[in-house]
Amino acid sequence: MPDIALWNKCNNKCVMCTNMESFARQDSSQYRLKCQIEKLERYLKGQGQVYLKNSGLAGFISLTGGEPTIHPDFFQLVAYFRRRMPGIPITLLSNGRLFADRKFAGKFARLARPPFSVAIAVHGPSAGVHDPVAGVRGSFSQTVRGLENLFSMAGGVRVEIRLVLHKKNLAAFPKTLEFLLKKFPDTGSYTVTAIHYEIEGMSLENHSSVGLKFSVSSKVVGAALPLIKKFSDFRLYHFPLCQLRPELRPLARITLPPEDRIYPAACRGCRLRRKCLGLMLEYYKAFGDSELKPVKK
Numbered sequence: 001m002p003d004i005a006l007w008n009k010c011n012n013k014c015v016m017c018t019n020m021e022s023f024a025r026q027d028s029s030q031y032r033l034k035c036q037i038e039k040l041e042r043y044l045k046g047q048g049q050v051y052l053k054n055s056g057l058a059g060f061i062s063l064t065g066g067e068p069t070i071h072p073d074f075f076q077l078v079a080y081f082r083r084r085m086p087g088i089p090i091t092l093l094s095n096g097r098l099f100a101d102r103k104f105a106g107k108f109a110r111l112a113r114p115p116f117s118v119a120i121a122v123h124g125p126s127a128g129v130h131d132p133v134a135g136v137r138g139s140f141s142q143t144v145r146g147l148e149n150l151f152s153m154a155g156g157v158r159v160e161i162r163l164v165l166h167k168k169n170l171a172a173f174p175k176t177l178e179f180l181l182k183k184f185p186d187t188g189s190y191t192v193t194a195i196h197y198e199i200e201g202m203s204l205e206n207h208s209s210v211g212l213k214f215s216v217s218s219k220v221v222g223a224a225l226p227l228i229k230k231f232s233d234f235r236l237y238h239f240p241l242c243q244l245r246p247e248l249r250p251l252a253r254i255t256l257p258p259e260d261r262i263y264p265a266a267c268r269g270c271r272l273r274r275k276c277l278g279l280m281l282e283y284y285k286a287f288g289d290s291e292l293k294p295v296k297k
């Protein structure tokens with residue numbers, strides 16, 4: 001099932017956001033409650049291509065933005081999506097800041113009945129790293145408080161912490177893991193996902209300051225293996241398997257649709273190919289395939 005853009009505005013200005021600035025400038029009327037309901041009903045009846053991203057992927061939905069939690073009818077939409085798709089896993093992608101308000105987090109936790117998860121991006125181990133990436137001073141403390149509130153709520157919301165890696169925060173990756181282990185030591189209660197950034201939207205605009213090659217990120221991620229092992233559920237998105245040390249390869253997942261990926265000539269004859277996403281298409285356009293090291297039979 002698709003990625004559904006719930007709202008086009010955001011209260012952060014992340015340097016590696018995959019949306020263009022023009023997305024937030026669009027008229028928001030097409031994202032209002034009534035339109036969202038009409039779109040989902042058309043989708044459920046199979047009336048044409050309603051959603052653009054990942055519409056061919058079955059079995060789950062992602063609610064994205066902008067920042068979904070600042071939608072004026074956020075709670076009505078959470079309740080509506082849950083009611084219309086019982087049993088379908090829903091993931092809400094958020095910067096987590098509004099969950100710093102305990103009442104807000106509590107209301108969300110009551111409506112987001114399982115299977116429901118919220119994926120919150122943490123950009124570093126401190127405000128000094130996180131806030132310049134998010135583009136908002138004070139965002140780190142709100143995001144962390146939001147996570148604390150969600151963890152403290154009884155209920156079925158599963159929390160995923162997303163670490164999107166790029167040039168501005170890669171060096172802080174081990175410290176970010178140490179921070180999470182100290183702040184949220186019950187690692188069985190959440191998932192951590194490290195994601196090599198995508199080259200799209202603002203991350204393309206800001207490429208000179210965020211651009212990062214796999215040969216660089218995979219070294220830092222590989223050196224953090226002892227820390228990674230301390231988490232119960234750790235995942236890696238967007239990494240070609242040949243860039244990862246063998247112990248980390250089982251943690252890699254393919255989450256991008258085939259049209260966003262490529263197996264360049266270097267992948268020919270690689271025995272890892274069946275379980276590997278290859279390269280992100282935009283990455284291939286920007287950096288080529290010279291880093292790939294096919295693993296031969």
Ligand code: SF4
Nearest residue numbers: 240242267270276294
């Ligand atoms: S060579 Fe290609 S198929 Fe093999 S691990 Fe690397 S990216 Fe994946």
